[in-house]
Amino acid sequence: EVQLLESGGGLVQPGGSLRLSCAASGFTFSNDVMSWVRQGPGKGLEWVSQISGSGGSTYYADSVKGRFTISRDNSKNTLYLQMNSLRAEDTAVYYCAKVRNTEVSDYWGQGTLVTVSS
């Protein structure tokens, strides 16, 4: 059974940093593209970032480019999102998702809440 478990969310001040983790199990992690999707309070889904199975290719939404870094440790079956220079508008539930064939997100974690506020 595929399981994705996010952690690392919390309250952070504007300008601060946070690193999210997503522990994966139930599939061959290194074979699959992974992504982060977020959802602000009362808002829709926003695709944030995606990384290839090897970690060699990464993609970012314009809203986070230069501030967020996606990475993975295939030896630990873990996906990361390093978030720097956080802004109030980054407040959201952050989901990690397994991506099938570089296309659709077929499995999702339960999400972790990031709140950026002073």
Next chain:
Amino acid sequence: DIQMTQSPSTLSASVGDRVTITCRASQSISSWLAWYQQKPGKAPKLLIYEASTLESGVPSRFSGSGSGTEFTLTISSLQPDDFATYYCQQYNSYLYTFGQGTKLEIK
């Protein structure tokens, strides 16, 4: 970036109704479109990919159609479990943008 626009934003319907949600892309995305269902406090669930292919385990009352820039999600006979928010997502090119969502409410 490709913009995705859904309509309507809110849809009120009754159990047993047939409903259709539309998603339009700002440029052609061929058939690289997915539909997701999300319930409050839960992660999204993949329903349909490649515009019309039903994900395994999804009831056959859900169907998708379209190509190019215009797509539809149809629920043939609404069930109580279907009241949720629906999102389209294009995966033709990065960024993989979502529509703003359609909330399906009980009339």
